[in-house]
Amino acid sequence: DSGVTQTPKHLITATGQRVTLRCSPRSGDLSVYWYQQSLDQGLQFLIQYYNGEERAKGNILERFSAQQFPDLHSELNLSSLELGDSALYFCASSVGILLTNEQFFGPGTRLTVL
């Protein structure tokens, strides 16, 4: 158990809908990362927050947004869902943003868009 929690574990929804994925980082970790893992794209970095502020942005679609709250938990919002958004969404956390700060991953949320 990495100490990172993600809810829900599984999510099944329809095209055009909107969902929210939630992540609680390990105690003491200030940085949160979101990744999308699909069969054809591998592990894609979406976005990173550090202590409530957006720090880095990767291949995140405009239909997706995220935020980190004062208690450091984070939410990833996915809207106007398409079939291609079906994937495993990981949240990871690290204590900081130093090179040596490894990320600890949550168990992931498996999103299925029908």
Place this chain on the structure above:
Amino acid sequence: AQKITQTQPGMFVQEKEAVTLDCTYDTSDQSYGLFWYKQPSSGEMIFLIYQGSYDEQNATEGRYSLNFQKARKSANLVISASQLGDSAMYFCAMREGNTGNQFYFGTGTSLTVIP
């Protein structure tokens, strides 16, 4: 250009043998960190080992070691005395000093340990 390249989509190894999983990286930064993660079939990502660009010695963690060749920009993972539980996907990742934030992941290598 790909930041992280893993050229072995699948590997097989006999139980108790050693195996090397290849990883090459591309960066112009002097400061960077290299990581290996394991993803079993259950899906979770497990941190294995870290190597810093300024570390002079190869990193080791139990049965895992990292063969770091800076001039060749390679950071191969060596698993000694393979066990059945080592069957999983293995991902190489890099974090660059200048950005200090984003992790770049390779496409992974699927390792199967044969009894």
